[in-house]
Amino acid sequence: xxxxxxxxxxxxxxxxxxxxxxxxxxxxxxxxxxxxxxxxxxxxxxxxxxxxxxxxxxxxxxxxxxxxxxxxxxxxxxxxxxxxxxxxxxxxxxxxxxxxxxxxxxxxxxxxxxxxxxxxxxxxxxxxxxxxxxxxxxxxxxxxxxxxxxxxxxxxxxxxxxxxxxxxxxxxxxxxxxxxxxxxxxxxxxxxxxxxxxxxxxxxxxxxxxxxxxxxxxxxxxxxxxxxxxxxxxxxxxxxxxxxxxxxxxxxxxxxxxxxxxxxxxxxxxxxxxxxxxxxxxxxxxxxxxxxxxxxxxxxxxxxxxxxxxxxxxxxxxxxxxxxxxxxxxxxxxxxxxxxxxxx
Numbered sequence: 001x002x003x004x005x006x007x008x009x010x011x012x013x014x015x016x017x018x019x020x021x022x023x024x025x026x027x028x029x030x031x032x033x034x035x036x037x038x039x040x041x042x043x044x045x046x047x048x049x050x051x052x053x054x055x056x057x058x059x060x061x062x063x064x065x066x067x068x069x070x071x072x073x074x075x076x077x078x079x080x081x082x083x084x085x086x087x088x089x090x091x092x093x094x095x096x097x098x099x100x101x102x103x104x105x106x107x108x109x110x111x112x113x114x115x116x117x118x119x120x121x122x123x124x125x126x127x128x129x130x131x132x133x134x135x136x137x138x139x140x141x142x143x144x145x146x147x148x149x150x151x152x153x154x155x156x157x158x159x160x161x162x163x164x165x166x167x168x169x170x171x172x173x174x175x176x177x178x179x180x181x182x183x184x185x186x187x188x189x190x191x192x193x194x195x196x197x198x199x200x201x202x203x204x205x206x207x208x209x210x211x212x213x214x215x216x217x218x219x220x221x222x223x224x225x226x227x228x229x230x231x232x233x234x235x236x237x238x239x240x241x242x243x244x245x246x247x248x249x250x251x252x253x254x255x256x257x258x259x260x261x262x263x264x265x266x267x268x269x270x271x272x273x274x275x276x277x278x279x280x281x282x283x284x285x286x287x288x289x290x291x292x293x294x295x296x297x298x299x300x301x302x303x304x305x306x307x308x309x310x311x312x313x314x315x316x317x318x319x320x321x322x323x324x325x326x327x328x329x330x331x332x333x334x335x336x337x338x339x340x341x342x343x344x
Contacts, residue, residue, distance in 0.1 A: 007340030009319035010095040012251035017286025027069035071107040073117040080121025100137040119159030139167035145180035153187030161324035169198040190324040196221040223269040249322035253285035271305030281319035
């Protein structure tokens with residue numbers, strides 16, 4: 001049995017974090033962007049991974065290179081099409097890709113044109129094997145969150161399925177963006193929030209209480225309230241228990257956590273969270289910076305956290321259940337997952 005052959009559901013992946021290195025180099029040449037550290041594909045991949053290690057600020061700096069070449073409709077459509085093609089090759093049957101539309105308007109595109117170009121690309125690359133949709137992202141450190149929430153509502157059902165808040169946690173509270181979350185909820189949009197990465201578990205609680213988040217992205221710092229005894233028993237603090245008991249889905253990104261925080265494979269809480277009964281999925285976050293594909297993440301949790309094939313099936317079904325798509329699509333995704341795991 002090959003992990004690559006297993007069906008997968010991807011809930012947390014940034015479109016501008018998944019460029020093929022060759023595409024990044026070609027688009028940089030086309031657009032006259034001369035700030036890449038190298039045009040050699042393997043060296044560029046290594047440089048970006050190293051450049052994104054250690055903090056969210058470094059990650060955003062590395063992302064700047066990808067965003068810089070995604071400023072035309074053709075470039076955005078190409079990146080989205082190639083992303084969908086790459087996900088299909090990894091046997092992903094459903095994917096939600098993050099897009100911050102106002103980050104791609106430097107050459108005159110409107111945010112709506114950005115969304116439409118990305119949607120065209122995903123549809124062209126996805127074919128009949130992959131359903132790929134967008135979650136629109138606002139950045140905590142910017143003040144255009146209400147605009148992006150309005151765009152997400154406008155395009156809901158037309159390639160967009162949710163609203164997300166990402167960016168720098170420290171010094172940028174979610175309370176600054178209450179209006180955006182009210183717009184999203186009024187428009188019947190599902191909400192996910194990057195939280196518990198740079199800041200502690202209180203950031204996760206804020207995302208649920210202030211934003212009404214249906215899912216939490218990254219959520220690494222929930223480990224602050226997890227104690228593991230020498231006999232392997234797990235004890236949860238009150239806030240961690242609240243997240244578990246509320247069945248709030250955690251979009252875990254193990255490889256991203258390792259690179260961002262310099263921890264070992266064994267220190268990531270993904271295994272403990274699975275054993276403690278949390279609703280979790282594993283995700284790539286950024287395929288050019290952290291994890292090349294979902295097979296890599298499946299391999300990581302089987303090797304270092306003793307996930308069995310049945311565990312992979314359960315977290316994949318949990319991801320399908322937590323997806324922001326409509327019920328008919330969700331039912332079809334679940335059927336594809338069940339069929340793909342049958343007989344293994």
